[in-house]
Amino acid sequence: MRNIILSIIGVLLILASIFFAKQLIDNKTKPKPVVEKVVKTIYIDTVKNKTIPILIPANGSLVAKQRVELYAEVQGVFRSGKKLFKPGQHYNKGETLIRIDASEYYASVQSAKSNLYNTIAAIMPDLRLDFPNMFQKWQTYLNSFDLNKTTPQLPEMTSEKENYFITGRGIVTNYYNVKNLEQRLAKYNITAPFNGTLTEALTNEGALIRSGQKLGEYIDPSVYEMEIALSKSYASLLRVGEEVELQNIEHTENFKGEISRVNASIDATTQTITAYIEVIDERLKEGMYLEANLNAKEEQNAIEISRNLMLDGDQIFIVKDSVLDIINVKPIFYSETTVVLKDVPDGTIILAKPVVGAYSGMLVKPFSENSTTTDNQ
Incomplete structure (x- = not known):
């Protein structure tokens, strides 16, 4: 009897365990959430x-289109002139920028010119006797000879005899020696090649100038150029004379320019092509940084x-x-x-x-x- 009761209790416990386990499984099953459809x-x-x-952007600094680096080719003391040799000083074309003392060298030039004059004067009696038809032109040359002016060109020799006679007296050699000295004498005065402004002065009045010494820089402030480097893919789009819009880096001022030159070769290192934009404007200064937009083409x-x-x-x-x-x-x-x-x-x-x-x-x-x-x- 006891065994029967224990068996019944065991069966009931098993059934209760199964029912309890089923309840736990059912409670874990949750309904799937509905995914909300998101619309951006x-x-x-x-x-x-x-x-x-098609606008190609570029940028660069302005450089004067005409600029001259001043170097001394002779030696001497820098003498003061009408205008101070200082940065910012304006000069007109032909005005003296630098005057180097040439008194000693000038004397040697005058001596050589005098020697040439005397040599020609010494042959005049022989010309009158042996070449009477050539005498007058050489007499005219002597009359026009002025020691204080540039030596005039020798008369044209029209015959072989005249050439031998004049050359044999050393006149042609003396003449070219004098012209060489005069050319060197002119280097003691450096004049302005165009209207412009001195931007750099590396010496002062009274200083001793040596041959090969850099003296300063001189520019024309009316015309500037900006060098730009563009990708080689734009090479076919660049046209000389095409108008370019430019502005300063603050974007407060606008300027007009045009492409003046395009380099024919491509830089092998950077694979870029160089173009130059010419700009004319009184507001511009050398070294100013500008941004440019090149109108390459229209698509x-x-x-x-x-x-x-x-x-x-x-x-x-x-x-x-x-x-x-x-x-x-x-x-x-x-x-x-x-x-x-x-x-x-x-x-x-x-x-x-x-x-x-x-x-x-x-x-x-x-x-x-x-x-x-x-x-x-």
């Missing part, structure tokens, strides 16, 4: 193809969008039936912030601003002032 609010734009000007039937909207593989997002899709495009030109595209049909709806986490097939809705965003962009 986006900014859109409708494509309208038009003519897009027909194209659009311009932010570079942030471009995807890998030359693709962009479009909106079709409230869903994002991807299309292939043809990039024509990249600037720092934008890209010019072709092959985007008119009327296509594209993103106006990039969307974080965007993918093809994403549900979206256009932004409006009355709409509320369900997710941050």
Whole structure:
């Protein structure tokens, strides 16, 4: 009897355990949550193809188109002139920039000129007797000879006998020696080659100047050039004489310039081509830093969008039936912030601003002032 009761109790315990376990399993099963459908609010734009000007950005510093580095070719003491040799001093063309004391050298030049005059005068009696038809032109030459002026050119020798006679007396040799001395004497005075301004002075009045010494720099402040280096891919777009828009780095002043020269060779190291922009404006100074936009060409039937909207593989997002899709495009030109595209049909709806986490097939809705965003962009 006892065994029967124990068996019944065991069976009941087993059944109770099974029931309890089933209850635990059923309680763990929860209903699946309903996934909320998220719709991104986006900014859109409708494509309208038009003519897009291709602007190539560049920058550089201004340098005077005409500039001269002043060097001494002779030695002597720097004598003061009518104007001080100081930076900022303006000179007109032909005015003396630097006057070096040449009194000693001048005396040697005068001695050589006097010797030439005496040599010609000594042959005049022989010319009267042996070459009477040549006497008058040499007499005229002597009459025009002035020791205080530049030595005049020798008369033209019209016959072989005259040439032998004059050359044999050493007159031609003496003449060219004198002209050589006169050329060197002229180097004691350095004159302004054009109207301009002294920008650098490396010596002062009274100082001893040595041959080969740099004395300063002189520029024409009316015309400047800006050297720019552009990628070789733009070489075919550059045109001499084309107008260029420039502005200072503060973007407060605008200037007009034009391409004056384009280098025919490409820098092998940087793979860039050098162009020069000529600028004329009274507000400009040498060394001023400017930014330029070169009008390279105009691209027909194209659009311009932010570079942030471009995807890998030359693709962009479009909106079709409230869903994002991807299309292939043809990039024509990249600037720092934008890209010019072709092959985007008119009327296509594209993103106006990039969307974080965007993918093809994403549900979206256009932004409006009355709409509320369900997710941050």
